Structure formats: structure tokens, C-alpha cells
Amino acid sequence: MGNRTFIITGTSKGIGRQVAELCLEKGDSVYGIARGASDLGNTYERYTHVQFNLEDIHGIDDVISRILEQIPLLSVECIGLINNAAMLEPLKxxxxxxxxxISIHLNISLAAPMILTSSFIHHTNHMTARRKIINVSSASGSYPAPSMATYCTSKAGINMFTQCVAMEQASQSNPAEIIVFDPGMVDTELQAVARGKSAEEFALSGAFRDAYELGQLKSPRDVALEILKLLEGAKEQ
Structure with a gap:
């Protein structure tokens, strides 16, 4: 597969951690951005953890710039950004x-991926390496739900943002490939929060509990394998 480096947000748990592990197992280098700590560096020497709260949207460009300064860009054949980090609340x-x-949610779930994408493209425009961006979305970006207005809105924004950037990049000599990915219902902490709410607080909590109890949730590792396939997918003509 050649020399690959990926920047992944939300690597301290859930889907982000699983994607990081799968990439590291393949010998890729991974820079993980998360608010919490990570022990991945204890197991994988190619993992670098960047502890940073994406709510601080004004610090994002510095973080991406510092990460890219550490990467031997001339020897990298593929460099990618996986915008996975998001929050679910407020659920009311x-x-x-x-x-x-509302502000914290939109900063983390919508503004941060937009700024990360902007910064990543800007700082890698001089590269000849293949560049890939995957934005993790949700069916909630297409289907409205009560008490989920902020979450549905941020995911709808991610969907539209991805389409706009894809159009911008199409005319570039070395376009960054950007795709949006809906993982479906996954057994993550976000799901646990949703099914833990009372019906009075969150009308759909029962539906989330049913999906969990009926075994309808995918595992984070299965979703990570799907993301890995997208990273390795053929270059679109």
C-alpha cells in the first residue's frame, strides 16, 4: 500500500480508536486528535496522540500545521484526514x-470538521501525494427527529459541506478526494447516552434501547473496517 499517514479525530474511544488501530496494524502512521488521553502509543510506535479539544476551533489550524510539520511529506504516498469526532447532545x-x-455542539460536530478540512487541504496543496478526506455522517443528516435538532442539523451540514468541497476540488490538478460516510447505527458511547435518557427527556430513547436489545447495532470495529475499505478504494476518474 505504500507509505500512508492518517490524521483521525476522536481516537480515544469508539469508531475513531478502532480505525486508528486497524491503520496501525497495517503499518500506517496515525496522528490522533482527541480531548481525552489515549494509550495507543504504548502499543504502536507509529501512533502520535494530540490531546486537543475541538471546541477550540481557533486553535485547529495550528494543530494541523504542527502535525504536518512532523510528517516526511516527500516520502508519503497517501495522506488522509478522517473527521470522526462528534457529539450527540443536547437531546431535547x-x-x-x-x-x-447549541454552540458547543455545532463547534465540535460541524465547524471543527470544516476547519480541519480547510486547514488540511491548504497545508497539503503543494504535495503530489494522494489526499483523502472522509467525513463521518449519519442517517440523521437526512431524516429529521424530535429532540435531535442540533445533531440532525450538524450532520446535514456535513453532508452538504462534503458535496461543496468535492465540487471545488474537482477542478484542481491534484484534487483532495473527499467523501461522506454514514456508518449506520453503531454501538458507541453516543448510542449509550441516547438510550439512557428518560422518555420525557428524549422521545426516541425507547427506539434506541430496542435497537440495542435486538442486536441491531454494528460494532465499532466493523464500521472501522468499512472506513478502511474507503481509504483503500480506487481513485475516482
Whole structure:
């Protein structure tokens, strides 16, 4: 597969951690960005952890710039960005959502992936290496649901953003390939939060509990394998 390096957000747990592990097992280099700590560096020497809260959107460009300075860009055949980190809450009717809750959610789930993408493309435009960006979305970006207005809106934004950037890149000499990926329902902490709410607090909590109890949730590792296939997919003509 050649020399590959990936920047992945949300690598301290869930899908992000599993994608990082699969890439590292294949011999890729991974830079993980997460608010929490990670022990992946104890097992894999090609893993570098960057502890950073994506809520701080003004610090993102510095983080990407510093990461890219550490990568021997001339020897890299493929460099990728996987925008996986997101938050689910606030899970309540919009008239009960506080301005701070809405702002933090949109910063982490929508503004941060947009800025990460902007910074990644800008700082790698001089490269001849293949560049890939995967934005993790959700069916919630297409299907409205009560008490999920912020989450559905941020995922709908990710979907549209990805399409816009793909159009921009299509005319470039070495375009960054950008795709959006809907993993389906996955057994992650986000799901646990949703099914742990009371019906009064979150009307759909029962549906989330049923999906879990009926074994309808995918494992984070299965989803990570799907993302890996996308990373290794043929270059579109």
C-alpha cells in the first residue's frame, strides 16, 4: 500500500480508536486528535496522540500545521484526514436547548470538521501525494427527529459541506478526494447516552434501547473496517 499517514479525530474511544488501530496494524502512521488521553502509543510506535479539544476551533489550524510539520511529506504516498469526532447532545426539544449547548455542539460536530478540512487541504496543496478526506455522517443528516435538532442539523451540514468541497476540488490538478460516510447505527458511547435518557427527556430513547436489545447495532470495529475499505478504494476518474 505504500507509505500512508492518517490524521483521525476522536481516537480515544469508539469508531475513531478502532480505525486508528486497524491503520496501525497495517503499518500506517496515525496522528490522533482527541480531548481525552489515549494509550495507543504504548502499543504502536507509529501512533502520535494530540490531546486537543475541538471546541477550540481557533486553535485547529495550528494543530494541523504542527502535525504536518512532523510528517516526511516527500516520502508519503497517501495522506488522509478522517473527521470522526462528534457529539450527540443536547437531546431535547429546541426550546429547552441553551445557547451554550447549541454552540458547543455545532463547534465540535460541524465547524471543527470544516476547519480541519480547510486547514488540511491548504497545508497539503503543494504535495503530489494522494489526499483523502472522509467525513463521518449519519442517517440523521437526512431524516429529521424530535429532540435531535442540533445533531440532525450538524450532520446535514456535513453532508452538504462534503458535496461543496468535492465540487471545488474537482477542478484542481491534484484534487483532495473527499467523501461522506454514514456508518449506520453503531454501538458507541453516543448510542449509550441516547438510550439512557428518560422518555420525557428524549422521545426516541425507547427506539434506541430496542435497537440495542435486538442486536441491531454494528460494532465499532466493523464500521472501522468499512472506513478502511474507503481509504483503500480506487481513485475516482
Amino acid at each position: 426539544p429546541i426550546d429547552q436547548c441553551l445557547a451554550d449547548e
